[in-house]
Amino acid sequence: MNVIEVNNLSKKYKDILAVDDITFSVEKGSIFGMIGPNGAGKTTTIECTIGIKKRDQGMISVLGFDPLEKSIDLYKKIGVQLQETSYQDKIKVHEICSLFMSMYSEPLDYVPLLERFNLSNKNKSFLSNLSGGQRQKIAIILALIANPEIIFLDELTSGLDPKARREMWTYIKELKNEGRTIFMTTHYMEEAEFLCDTICIIDEGKLIATGDLQSVINKADIDTIITFNTKEDIVTAIKNNITGISKLEITENKISIYSKNADLISELILFLEKNGISYNNVNIIRPTLEDAYLKMTGKSWKE
Amino acid sequence: MNSFIKVIFIEWKLNNRNFLNVFFALFFPVMMLMLFGTMYGNEPIAQFGGFGSIDVSIPGYICIIIAVTGLMTLPLTLSQYRERKILKRFMVTPIKPIDLLSSQLIVNTVTTIIGMIILLIVAKIIFEITFIGNFLKTTIAFIIVLLSMFSIGLFIAGISKTMKAATVISYIIYFPMLFLSGATIPLEFMPRSIINLSKIFPLTYGVELLKGVWLGGNLLDYMNDILILSSIIIIFISLSIKFFKWE
Ligand SMILES: Nc1ncnc2c1ncn2[C@@H]1O[C@H](COP(=O)(O)OP(=O)(O)OP(=O)(O)O)[C@@H](O)[C@H]1O
Numbered sequence: 123m124n125v126i127e128v129n130n131l132s133k134k135y136k137d138i139l140a141v142d143d144i145t146f147s148v149e150k151g152s153i154f155g156m157i158g159p160n161g162a163g164k165t166t167t168i169e170c171t172i173g174i175k176k177r178d179q180g181m182i183s184v185l186g187f188d189p190l191e192k193s194i195d196l197y198k199k200i201g202v203q204l205q206e207t208s209y210q211d212k213i214k215v216h217e218i219c220s221l222f223m224s225m226y227s228e229p230l231d232y233v234p235l236l237e238r239f240n241l242s243n244k245n246k247s248f249l250s251n252l253s254g255g256q257r258q259k260i261a262i263i264l265a266l267i268a269n270p271e272i273i274f275l276d277e278l279t280s281g282l283d284p285k286a287r288r289e290m291w292t293y294i295k296e297l298k299n300e301g302r303t304i305f306m307t308t309h310y311m312e313e314a315e316f317l318c319d320t321i322c323i324i325d326e327g328k329l330i331a332t333g334d335l336q337s338v339i340n341k342a343d344i345d346t347i348i349t350f351n352t353k354e355d356i357v358t359a360i361k362n363n364i365t366g367i368s369k370l371e372i373t374e375n376k377i378s379i380y381s382k383n384a385d386l387i388s389e390l391i392l393f394l395e396k397n398g399i400s401y402n403n404v405n406i407i408r409p410t411l412e413d414a415y416l417k418m419t420g421k422s423w424k425e
Numbered sequence: 426m427n428s429f430i431k432v433i434f435i436e437w438k439l440n441n442r443n444f445l446n447v448f449f450a451l452f453f454p455v456m457m458l459m460l461f462g463t464m465y466g467n468e469p470i471a472q473f474g475g476f477g478s479i480d481v482s483i484p485g486y487i488c489i490i491i492a493v494t495g496l497m498t499l500p501l502t503l504s505q506y507r508e509r510k511i512l513k514r515f516m517v518t519p520i521k522p523i524d525l526l527s528s529q530l531i532v533n534t535v536t537t538i539i540g541m542i543i544l545l546i547v548a549k550i551i552f553e554i555t556f557i558g559n560f561l562k563t564t565i566a567f568i569i570v571l572l573s574m575f576s577i578g579l580f581i582a583g584i585s586k587t588m589k590a591a592t593v594i595s596y597i598i599y600f601p602m603l604f605l606s607g608a609t610i611p612l613e614f615m616p617r618s619i620i621n622l623s624k625i626f627p628l629t630y631g632v633e634l635l636k637g638v639w640l641g642g643n644l645l646d647y648m649n650d651i652l653i654l655s656s657i658i659i660i661f662i663s664l665s666i667k668f669f670k671w672e
């Protein structure tokens with residue numbers, strides 16, 4: 123079942139077409155991750171989806187509501203962390219939390235939430251005195267107070283150190299295990315790889331690829347590279363016996379084979395063994411999400 | 426707790442944690458009272474129709490409090506809330522940014538009233554001021570002045586893109602009014618040119634109205650001021666509704 127359906131969404135700011143005819147859907151209980159360069163239109167897409175920006179074209183349904191019409195009913199059921207927000211001057215953690223609790227009829231209590239995110243000792247601190255990572259935790263706590271069915275996280279982990287980021291990953295996984303749906307954006311490829319069930323790449327307002335990790339990588343159509351060392355001269359033999367090689371490189375006694383066919387490795391090993399060729403140091407470099415991302419969004423990065 | 430009450434309660438606490446807000450609304454007017462009171466005393470003076478200097482100055486000081494909360498605190502806070510995307514964050518909750526705006530109106534009204542009460546208590550104890558006006562009429566005049574200043578403040582908050590811009594606009598409007606509307610220095614003491622100039626400041630009409638009613642006048646005697654202030658309220662509220670940018 124899809125909890126978010128976005129069809130042919132377009133959004134213009136004066137002369138910039140920030141989002142250009144984007145269509146996607148998010149399945150209930152999944153983690154949907156949007157990646158794309160700065161200015162690609164991620165924030166605009168999120169903000170149109172939750173109804174704080176008016177779309178110019180397209181249909182949006184979130185939990186069955188059109189965010190521009192039944193917004194209050196919708197806002198009772200979603201939690202949001204916006205890319206940029208700060209809080210009132212001199213407000214304390216427990217004050218902002220209890221303020222958010224008062225907005226919902228069946229909120230989650232913030233005290234256990236603070237505990238869960240290891241912030242209990244900051245209950246009485248001014249928000250302005252928290253570290254960046256702690257403030258991001260507050261942002262996610264405020265989103266959770268709604269006891270939301272869907273959580274929108276716009277670059278939650280930007281600016282966090284690697285340890286804090288991985289800590290956030292655990293929390294996000296936990297939220298998924300609680301049955302919540304997550305719509306997130308990130309600039310960290312390993313984060314998208316680790317967390318997202320569905321990845322969506324957008325660039326200059328256009329949707330470039332969407333699907334699970336493997337299908338997005340496949341779409342980029344990048345060679346897998348197999349390297350191994352051998353003292354024997356087998357280049358011609360390999361060329362004649364193994365198909366699907368796009369490029370072959372030899373440096374001293376190291377051979378690198380480029381191919382779109384990721385299963386080439388088994389063919390290769392079989393060939394080497396059958397012909398009694400001695401080899402070692404086999405290495406296989408599969409394309410990562412980062413490679414796919416750079417290829418599909420980069421203007422200068424071309425094979 | 427009802428969320429709107431909670432918002433008011435928290436905004437009230439935050440307002441009181443801001444030194445400048447508290448200083449200008451609660452202490453600055455009292456300091457002015459002490460300064461001018463010590464200089465002139467409160468003996469009855471024929472030029473003031475038998476009232477003392479302080480008796481006639483109090484309504485002006487009250488107008489200053491209204492101008493501070495309405496033209497400074499209100500627009501600066503709201504424009505900051507917009508610039509820092511706080512209003513935007515409230516858009517995606519079941520309560521609306523307008524609740525935050527309304528709570529600011531309430532908080533600043535309460536601050537104004539408290540500032541006025543402190544001022545009156547000090548003035549009563551130290552300078553033994555007398556109040557011969559009618560309480561209801563004075564309250565009506567007070568509300569009209571308050572609404573006129575707050576509607577201008579809302580407009581400033583609504584149109585200024587940044588808090589910096591709001592600060593500049595507020596200062597440009599507030600400081601000349603402080604000295605040239607008769608609020609601090611009675612216009613009776615001013616040269617003709619300043620009196621003419623004072624007519625462009627909305628607060629001038631506010632001071633005239635509140636002072637008149639405070640000293641026992643009738644609302645009807647100040648119909649001119651009431652009409653001007655009411656037009657200001659209607660114009661600026663409409664402009665605010667039309668132009669207020671939430672983000
Ligand atoms: N309020 C606005 N007015 C005018 N242009 C805007 C506005 N907001 C965004 N844009 C433009 O729209 C485009 C998309 O911006 P958006 O914020 O959606 O990108 P993003 O993918 O979230 O980028 P980032 O990764 O840097 O957060 C950009 O070119 C940006 O300059």
Ligand SMILES: [Mg+2]
Pocket residue numbers: 164165166205276
């Ligand atoms: Mg963004």
